[in-house]
Each structure stands twice: as structure tokens, then as C-alpha cells.
Amino acid sequence: METTDVAVVGAGPTGLMLATELALAGVRCRVLERRTETPDTTRAFAVHARTLELLDARGMADELLPRGVPIREITPTSGATIDLGEIDSRYPMLLIVPQSGTEQVLERRAHEAGVEIVRGAEVTGLRQDIVHVVLELADGTEETARYVVGCDGAHSAVRRLLGVPFTGTEYATHILLADVRLAAPPQGAMFAETGPAGAVVVIPFGDGWFRAIAWDRQREQVPLAEQVPLAEPLPMDEVREAFVRIAGTDFGMLEQRWSTRFLSERRQAAQYRVGRVLLAGDAAHVHSPLGGQGMNTGIGDAVNLGWKLGATVQGWAPAWLLESYATERHRVGAQVLALTDAFNNLVLGYSRIRKVLQRVAVRTIVRVPPARRALVGRLTGIGIAYPAARGAHPWTGRRAPDVVCGTKRLYELLRDGRFVLVDASALGLAAEAVADAAVVRTARATPTTRRPDVLLVRPDGYVAWAGEDTPELAEEARAAVARWCGTGLRVA
Structure with a gap:
């Protein structure tokens, strides 16, 4: 039986991004997708600044931008507006684009990289030993791989077959989603309204269609036996009625092309890795859609895991590297759950006193520059950082800025999936000391007091090591590359 290096289960944004990362690392990869057809409309629509930076580091951001509508300001609560133009990023925005559009960009890149996507492949069984993982499929066939990554969503078959607990809770408020045309659309890039009956949001896709979202509290007190089943089709009249009841208007809904209803959850997998099987995206964490974090966190998982798993399969990774995926991303997942839960309580909490206090707190935060930057960093992903060892340079684990290196930007240099040592x-x-490293490229930059003299940047755009211009600089740079790149330090 032919064995592939990595089998990725799930062809959503997380699985597709991971597949492109593995292919970039020279790893043979197959994507197994339960669905037989590519969906043309899906739930997620928000692409945050850090995700755009990660896509830029692989040459895909410019392809995605024309598909979406940029949002330059966000309002986490009434009376508190955040100007995203303050972000020190090439992409100071929230890009509104249907998930299907993001998937199309990622799938095209995966195909160009030679990734095979197998549709109609439903995983029903899993067993593993010290060298392989065998997936049993519903059609009676089997797929053997050196590693498996479950990117198969909130109801992950891979997670269930591993027996990994998915701890958390379900929110009580029904969420109604619909893509509609409007006769009298709201003014501004995004409309939001909250009240005792729930909350509504209207977001333009830029092609005449709008995403209408309603958190409808009407059914929270209805006995379970009398509630409308979540699988029941969602007619436009029900969406209209919810909007009128919550916001006082339905904006003249004319046509509906897609809709669904669901209850969101707040859950996280207890483990992101069991032997040769790993979890990423919604298979590892789900949360309230408020804040638009889901797809972005999944893509972040994929970019973090891709180069580490690729290095492990290729044989040059240090022994500890693959385990660092779970260490770093489980922490990020927990932070995202806390952030979205806070947003959920702010918008839909029962306690009026608590909601007032929370709104006052948010308004205060956005008026204080350091606090505002911290909030924006969490929301946009720009502020995500990974823990560093005690005594490490303060820049270690931080997102790397897009440094100009001669005629190219750092994020252009990252597009081949290698480390980049930026030497100013x-x-x-320092650059001379690591010139023979097979998985590191070097670049010279102009000195500045705003950043360290030397940065060793990981393939996912985070700082692995930073150093200052001292007599020991070359030796320290060589040691940092040896620690992070293992046998990749030598010419392949």
C-alpha cells in the first residue's frame, strides 16, 4: 500500500492552508474531504490583518484583496470606535470576503503545488503505531500516512476517533445567518444593533449581497421539544422577522441565496497532538463568531504547524520542534476563546449592570493608547506572540515586522518557506556565520533603533531569536540557527 507523508482531513481554509505549507516544504500530502462538492457559500467572512500578513508571506494576499471589502474602523460597543489605520501593518483593515473566496485562493495554490484533494472521502476509523497512521474510509478503503492532521471541523471525526475531550459549553442564543439582497441597505461599511431581543449585524460583500446575522434570543426560554430544529430550513421571512424585532427594520430584504441556523459553542480540545495525529482549526477549538476569529485562528494554526511538520518529515527538525505546535497554539486558542466569550457576554449577557460596566470598560480601553493597542492586537492577530525562554531577548516570539531588505520586503523573502536572518x-x-545553513536565507537591512540589530525569523513570520551588535553576535547567531534548524544548519 502506498504511503503518503501527511494526510490532511478536511478541505476547509485550515486544511487547504496546511496542505500548501506542507507542499512548500517538499512533503507529499493528500487532503481527504468528506463533502463531495466545493461549497460556494460558507459561514466565515472576516480576514484579519495578521492573516493577510501570513497570506502575504506566501504570495496570496494580493489575490484575495480584490475579492473583499476593506473595513477601516470597527466598533466593539456603542461609543467605542477603533481606527484600524493605527495598525503598523501593510494591511490595516478587516477584509470582508466570503469564506468560499478564501478557499478558492487556497485551493488553487494547493493544486499548483501538486496537492491531491480527494472529495467524498469520509474517515470512519483510525489506528496508529510508532511509524504510521492508517485511516479507514467509509467506502472500505484505507489511507496510510506517516502523519495525519485533523482539520475536519467542530464535529471532527479525527478528534472523536482519538478520544480527545472537547471541553466547554454551548451558548443558548440561536444564530441565524443569511446572504441577502437589500432594497435599503444601512449606511456605512458595517451595521450592528443590540437590544433585549438579541443582536443583528449586516456586512456587505461588495457584489450586491449582504451577510445578515441575527443572534435571536426569542427561543432561549422555549422548551426544547417546541424549538425549531437547527436542521430546519431558514426562510427569509424568519430572518426578516428577527431583524424587525431586534433592530426595527429588515432593510428591505429582497432575495436570499443561502441561509442556516445554528448554536455556537465554546470548546477546546484537551490535546492538539496524540502520537502521529494532530488537530488544527475548528477540530481543535470553536467559539462564538463575535469578533470573527474562527477562520483566522485556523489559518494561524496551519502556518504554525506546516513548517514544523514539514521539517519533521524531511528529517532536519530538532526533536522538540513538532511538540512546540501544541504548546504555542493551544495557548493562542485559549486566548481566543476568552476574547470571544467576553464579546459574547458584552453583546448578549443577561446582567444589565455587568453589560454597562463592560461597555464603560471598553470605551475606557479605546481611549488609552497602550490599552487600545493591546485590544487591537488581540482582535486583529497582530499582537499574538509565543512564549520565550527565560533570559531571551524581548523580541523573541513576537510577530516580525515587514522589514525592507534591499529591494524586497521580509514577507516576500519568506515565500519559499525558509527561515530568514535579517542582519542590520x-x-x-551574523549573516556570514549562517551562510551555509540549508534552510536559512540571509538578508541585509538598514540599522534602526526601532528593532534589534539581527532577527532570525521563522517561516511563519515570528521571531525565533534576536541579537544586538556585540563581539559575540556571529557566534550567537550560529547557535540560534543550530537550535532551531537542527541538521538544516548544514548544506543539504
Whole structure:
């Protein structure tokens, strides 16, 4: 039986992004997708600044931008507006684009990279030993791989077959989603309204269609036996009625092309890795859609895991590297759950006193520059950082800025999936010291007091090591590359 290097289960944004990362690393990868057809409309629509930076690091951001509508300001609560133009990023925006559009960009890249996507492949069984994982499929066939990654959503078959607990709770408020045309659309890029009956949001896709979202509290007190089943089709009249009741208007809904209803959850997998099987995206964490974090967190998982798993399969990774995926991303997942839960309580909490206090707190935060930057960093992903060892340079684990390196930007240099050592020291000795590293490329930059003299940037755009221009700089750079790149330090 032919064995592939990695089998990715799930062809959503997380699985497709991971597949492109593995292919970039020279890893043979197959994507197994339960659905037989590619969906043309899906739930997620928000692409945050950090996700755009990660896509830029792989040359896909410019392809996605024309598909969406940029949002330059966000309002987490009434009376508190955040100007995203303050972000120190090439992409100071929230890009509104249907998930299907993001998937099309990712799937095209996966095909170009030679990734095979197998549709109609439903995983029903899983067993593993010290060298392989075998997936049993519903059609009676089997798929053997050196590693498996479950990117198969909130109801992940991979997670269930591993027996990994998915702890958390379900929110009580029904969420109604519909893509509609409007005769009298709201003014501004995004409309939101909250009240005792729930909350509504209207977001333009830029092609004449709008995403209408209603958090409808009407059914919270209805006995379970009398509630409308979540699988029941959602007619436009029901969406209209919810909007009128919550916001006082339905904006003249004319036509509906897609709709669904669901209850969101707040859950996280207890483990992101069991042996040779790993979890990413919604298979590892689900949360309230408020804040638009889901797809972005999944893509972040994929970019973090891709190069580490690729290095492990290729044989040059240090022994600890693959385990660092779970360590770093489980922490990020927990932070996202806390953030979205806070947003959910702010918008839909029962306690009026608590909601008032929370709104006052948010308004205060956005008026205080350091607090505002911290909030924006969490919301946009720009502020995500990974823990560093005690005594490490303060920049270690931080998102790397898009440094100009000669005629190219850092994020252009990252597009081949290697580490980049950015050397702005006087003599460039750090770059010379690691010039023979197979998985590191070097670049010279102009010195500045705003960042360290030398940055070793990981393939996912985070700082692995930083150093200053001292007599020991070259030796320290060589040691940092040896730690992070293992046998990749030598010419392949």
C-alpha cells in the first residue's frame, strides 16, 4: 500500500492552508474531504490583518484583496470606535470576503503545488503505531500516512476517533445567518444593533449581497421539544422577522441565496497532538463568531504547524520542534476563546449592570493608547506572540515586522518557506556565520533603533531569536540557527 507523508482531513481554509505549507516544504500530502462538492457559500467572512500578513508571506494576499471589502474602523460597543489605520501593518483593515473566496485562493495554490484533494472521502476509523497512521474510509478503503492532521471541523471525526475531550459549553442564543439582497441597505461599511431581543449585524460583500446575522434570543426560554430544529430550513421571512424585532427594520430584504441556523459553542480540545495525529482549526477549538476569529485562528494554526511538520518529515527538525505546535497554539486558542466569550457576554449577557460596566470598560480601553493597542492586537492577530525562554531577548516570539531588505520586503523573502536572518549589524557578521545553513536565507537591512540589530525569523513570520551588535553576535547567531534548524544548519 502506498504511503503518503501527511494526510490532511478536511478541505476547509485550515486544511487547504496546511496542505500548501506542507507542499512548500517538499512533503507529499493528500487532503481527504468528506463533502463531495466545493461549497460556494460558507459561514466565515472576516480576514484579519495578521492573516493577510501570513497570506502575504506566501504570495496570496494580493489575490484575495480584490475579492473583499476593506473595513477601516470597527466598533466593539456603542461609543467605542477603533481606527484600524493605527495598525503598523501593510494591511490595516478587516477584509470582508466570503469564506468560499478564501478557499478558492487556497485551493488553487494547493493544486499548483501538486496537492491531491480527494472529495467524498469520509474517515470512519483510525489506528496508529510508532511509524504510521492508517485511516479507514467509509467506502472500505484505507489511507496510510506517516502523519495525519485533523482539520475536519467542530464535529471532527479525527478528534472523536482519538478520544480527545472537547471541553466547554454551548451558548443558548440561536444564530441565524443569511446572504441577502437589500432594497435599503444601512449606511456605512458595517451595521450592528443590540437590544433585549438579541443582536443583528449586516456586512456587505461588495457584489450586491449582504451577510445578515441575527443572534435571536426569542427561543432561549422555549422548551426544547417546541424549538425549531437547527436542521430546519431558514426562510427569509424568519430572518426578516428577527431583524424587525431586534433592530426595527429588515432593510428591505429582497432575495436570499443561502441561509442556516445554528448554536455556537465554546470548546477546546484537551490535546492538539496524540502520537502521529494532530488537530488544527475548528477540530481543535470553536467559539462564538463575535469578533470573527474562527477562520483566522485556523489559518494561524496551519502556518504554525506546516513548517514544523514539514521539517519533521524531511528529517532536519530538532526533536522538540513538532511538540512546540501544541504548546504555542493551544495557548493562542485559549486566548481566543476568552476574547470571544467576553464579546459574547458584552453583546448578549443577561446582567444589565455587568453589560454597562463592560461597555464603560471598553470605551475606557479605546481611549488609552497602550490599552487600545493591546485590544487591537488581540482582535486583529497582530499582537499574538509565543512564549520565550527565560533570559531571551524581548523580541523573541513576537510577530516580525515587514522589514525592507534591499529591494524586497521580509514577507516576500519568506515565500519559499525558509527561515530568514535579517542582519542590520555594522559588519554583517551574523549573516556570514549562517551562510551555509540549508534552510536559512540571509538578508541585509538598514540599522534602526526601532528593532534589534539581527532577527532570525521563522517561516511563519515570528521571531525565533534576536541579537544586538556585540563581539559575540556571529557566534550567537550560529547557535540560534543550530537550535532551531537542527541538521538544516548544514548544506543539504
